[in-house]
Amino acid sequence: MHPVVSTVLQRLGLGLLTLFFVSLVIFSSIEFLPGDFTEAVLGQLATEENVAAFRRELGLDQPAYVRYFDWIGSVMTGDFGTSFSGRASSGVDRSRPVIDLIAPRLANTLFLASMTAIIAVPVALALGITAALYRNSIYDRVVNALTLSTISMPEFLVAYLLILFLSSLNPVFPSLANINIDTPFWERVYRCALPSMTLSLVIIAHMMRMTRAAIINLLASPYIEMARLKGLSPVRVIMRHALPNAWAPIANVIAFNLAYLVVGVVVVEVVFVYPGIGQLMVDAVTSRDIPVVQACALIFATTYILLNLLADIVSIVTNPRLLHPR
């Protein structure tokens, strides 16, 4: 087998294994719940029968490993169980399947994240590469100081500053990003302007700094000096000698920041009351709606693992040592 293929397969296997352990960790968190949580969920007026029925539904009468395989099996088919909320003590069960709660919100979050990535990734790469090329210039110093300040700010500060200046004092964009399924595309983009801008600012700052460091590291290689001493133009040095070796570090930077974006979304959604999965998770944490929390955590963790996996695969398939084995 070609070494690239076998290395990629190995990496995929490792990814799956990590995913398995992560699902174990997320599942077993429910084991730490206090014993009387069923009463708490159903309310004080719950009858003993209701409680017993609820415990059976959760499978608490079965050993943990059986429940794990049941759970992970249903998750594979898209069934994340039933929400705890809405199980009033009145006996009428108004709870909804977790998947129905998550699906529309996941779509919204993906919309916001992709909109941000489309803006932030090219801008950050451009800024990072130019800052590395014109190292120690005024431009580099200014960009550096600005980004250092930005990464030191909590996301909600960036968000509220934008609201203050672009919504409250000068009403350009709406401060609430309330959208629903019927909102037309451009209207969505307009309403998402501020949340997306907030995320972009934070991501660009992080990503620009990492890109700059990666490129500076690359430009210090002896083969780059050799290319200069061969009398190649700066453009050719960059395009032909630096770029082919830059894919792996750049892919890592992008993956890291997209993963960061996925997490940053949580705070931003709460600030702008955006109906995404992040806000859903925060609400579920507040009301201790464990099935929803678990589902959200699993989705976030999977995204995170997949992004890192993708970056590693890019590194593998662009590595000349693996592409052209001895």
Add this chain to the structure above:
Amino acid sequence: MSDDDILLRMKNVVIDGFSDEKWHEIIKGVDLTLRRGEVLGLIGESGAGKSTLGLAAMGFARPGCRLTSGEIWFDGHDLMKMSEAKKQELRGSRIAYVAQSAAAAFNPAHRLIDQTIEASLTHDVKSATEARDDARTLYAAMDLPDPDHIGERYPHQVSGGQLQRAMTAMAMSARPDLIIFDEPTTALDVTTQVNVLAAMREAVDRFNTAAIYITHDLAVVAQMADRIKVLRYGEEVEEAPTAEMLSNPKEDYTKSLWSVRSIEKPAETSDDHVLSIENVTAAYGTVPVLHNVSISVPRGKTVAVVGESGSGKSTTARVITGLLPPLKGRVMFDGEALPPTLKGRSKDQLRRIQMIYQSADTAMNPRHTLREIIGRPLEFYRGIKGRKKDEEVAKLLELIELDESFMDRLPGELSGGQKQRVCIARALAAEPEVIICDEVTSALDQIVQEGILKLLMRLQKELGITYIFITHDLATVQAIADEIVVMWRGKVVEQGIKDDILNPPYPEYTQLLLSSVPTMDPAWLGEAVAARAGLSVSDLAAEA
């Protein structure tokens, strides 16, 4: 000769380097003249500014350096005043560069041939087809195996010696007037170095290319250069034609550069063996490194273990010290078998064998003072404490020709030679019977090497210590050994008294090794290449 003949003339060149938040002069006004087709050897110790001066001949300064003042005339143009774009046109087409580490200087992402012809193409010297055909011719001229196809490989697919030749071919591609060779063979083993040197000299001669050959090795420069310039601390010491420089150096400093070859100790031996290694086989994990190695060490004498990288000489040291328990065989000390592992040995067994490393920089904790470094074994092995310990440390410092005032210094505040002396003192503090010296002089400049070797010899005479001296440098062996062990690929090729080993008849590998060590004789290279032709093991070396 007329002045038309002059290709490069540097006048009063000053180059600054940036460190400690200030600019310092690292080249302090050097003049240099080079005629067409001439090879100038630039020689000096680390920090002399050789590479910086070499790069300045291309109008180039590394990041953190700047060309401050002076004139650099190349074929009628002053590089100091030339625009960056104009200099770009010269580089690669009329002046080319060969770097020290070929493995790092080739771009891992491109095929050798594409990199070889790149300069010719960007400077419009040749068409792509011409350049490719020419590259194959150059590969053949550089003695590369399979010259018609080797260019299609990637850098990581060929060996270090081959890469170094390919890089010379790359420099030749546009038929430059001048090539800067920056320590091109320093990273290679001696047996590999010979063929690379021969190929380089052949190529330079054939195309009548002028060259600046930078190295710290006088014997190498003697083979390559028509004229030699000696640099020290960024200033010229002296310059003369090669033959004159070798036979009649004027300055004390130049004389000191080859002084290590002036020490010679008559070989003595003894039948009283303090330590012996018996049939040792060892491996790192599943990789076998030593195969049935037996060495015996006479008491109070020096046994030099020589070999190239990968010969297993350092591994032998690790087996003796107990860091690497052997798979088979044993180590005998004073008639008793030593426990194979470090944990199994008693404090006293540990005390009697001490070790000194190649790099004193990493062998001493940078955050301990000399008082702690030398004092610790005194306290640990011999229970000496308090004021008595300070007195002992002072005595040891005196023994290594330093004094009490050094006691509270940190290693970072010492020079390279002083650091290595402190390591010797630390070993002596244990009052050992055997000291293993692992390449202890390899990282040092010549004059400092000499001092260290003399100190070791004096200590041996005064204290009767036995040395196991691991080295790849035959000049050092010549200077201090009583017995020699030659190792190759994890096996002992032969062991015997110095004079026997260094004189015929030889086993083939010993002959290859000995014939590969450059001498000051400018005719040596031709003879060495001829002598190796008949040896079957030389093919193995050429492969590398």
Add this chain to the structure above:
Amino acid sequence: MSDTQQTYSAKDEVGQVRARRTRLERMKIELRKAPPTAWFGMVVIAFYLFVALFAPLLAPYGEAEIHPIPFAPWGGDFPLGTDQIGRDILSRLIFGARNTIGIALVTTLVAFAIGGGLGLAAAISRGWTDQLLSRAVDVLMAIPPLIFALMLLSIFGSSIPSLIFIIAVLDSTRVFRLTRAVAMNVVVMEYVEAARLRGEGLGWVMRREILPNIMPPLVAEFGLRFCFVFLTIAALSFLGVGIQPPTADWGSMVRDNASLIQFAQYDLKAGITPILPAFAIALLTIAVNFVVDWFLMKSSGLKE
């Protein structure tokens, strides 16, 4: 022998001899050379620590004291107004310094105790202990920390001890990685091998050979981890699942007063009230970053 013998002396060989100075003198010299950004950082940090330590003396009102006027404007009895249930904003800002910084500091210390200790142990023992710890950390790090924290908080509830414990454990994974990496670099040094060859015990090697040499990167990391922990706790409090009322805390203060921002057009001061605590968070983080940057530049000797 050559005539260099007379001219050569080991003592005269040029080392990097420096004037010997006491630690205090050296510190003074370093401080004098510190760039303005580092000075700014140190002054800000000192000011925050002062406010945090003397909070009860500096604050005009108690931490949870409720006054009859909610959302009072700036000026008068309340220099920065009151919040949605009539608590003095300035007092809560001052007490917030104490709570927010204190909790973040304790959390970072716990994270370092766990991660640093295990990292050092993994680097020295290597073998299967290292494998086990490293793989476990890989799994924990495969879950985004904020998400993991949210999940655990939903299980354990949002009390201050559980907050400290959860964030500390999650953050200790990063500390583990760094400590292990820097300790690995030191463990392979020849002076450690020399100590082992001498027969020194594990404790001595750890304490005397390894620890002093890994301190600089760990100190810098402490600053950076503190910032990260501080921002994470602020984010959780802002989301309403971190530090709970009536304890004053900057993150939840932003959340509580967020609605005021809509009135910026009519009363700018009221509009920026929710931004003040957020700004206080950012200022401290920037200050710590500046100081860490300076420290890193100094200890690595890099001039870039």
